[in-house]
Amino acid sequence: MKRDERRIKTGAVLVAAALMCISGVEAHAADPVKGRELYTTHCAMCHGKSGHGVMPGTPNFTRGDVLLRPDNVLLNGIKVGKGAMPAYYGILTDREILDIIAFLRSLR
Ligand code: HEC
Known part of the structure; x- marks a missing residue:
């Protein structure tokens, strides 16, 4: 149970990081x-x-x-x-x- 929660949290952090990367690229779009x-x-x-x-x-x-x-x-x-x-x-x-x-x- 605990391990699943941690996995979900890690997943959420990764998704947030990916979103930041995408918006970062957008901010520098030509x-x-x-x-x-x-x-x-x-x-x-x-x-x-x-x-x-x-x-x-x-x-x-x-x-x-x-x-x-x-x-x-x-x-x-x-x-x-x-x-x-x-x-x-x-x-x-x-x-x-x-x-x-x-x-x-x-x-x-
Ligand atoms: C002094 C005149 C001149 C200026 C200033 C100039 N060009 Fe050109 N450009 C040309 C000529 C002439 C060609 C065709 C070259 C050839 O095919 O021999 C050309 C070709 C090109 C090509 C096609 C290149 C290829 O590989 O076929 C692009 C893209 C281009 N110019 C973009 C630009 C941009 C962007 C600028 C400004 C930053 C610019 N040019 C400024 C004269 C100019």
Whole structure:
């Protein structure tokens, strides 16, 4: 009887810990509003305010083929840069780039 009670208590603590982890992740979820500000400052001159692309050769973010890639692939691509696009490693943090990606996903 006693042992069962202890087991239930342990279970409840584990559930509480798991819930705290989940809400912790939520608190740090990518923020598309912040992402929009960062995008306007750092990316819009080439990619356009609406994501259609201003500079020739830029992908169209509203049609989203590029955005079918998972966040971590996009994150690395943006950190490394490509062709005429500068590398953002050391300029933007991973968190800031993930905010921008969340904003880009809202353009589709
Ligand atoms: C100086 C102009 C310029 C700026 C500034 C710029 N980009 Fe780009 N970006 C490009 C060009 C050009 C390409 C296409 C590169 C290619 O395919 O050779 C590109 C490609 C991309 C791609 C697709 C990469 C891939 O692997 O195909 C993503 C995602 C992207 N840009 C996001 C961003 C974000 C986010 C920012 C701001 C933090 C940004 N870009 C700033 C010009 C720019």
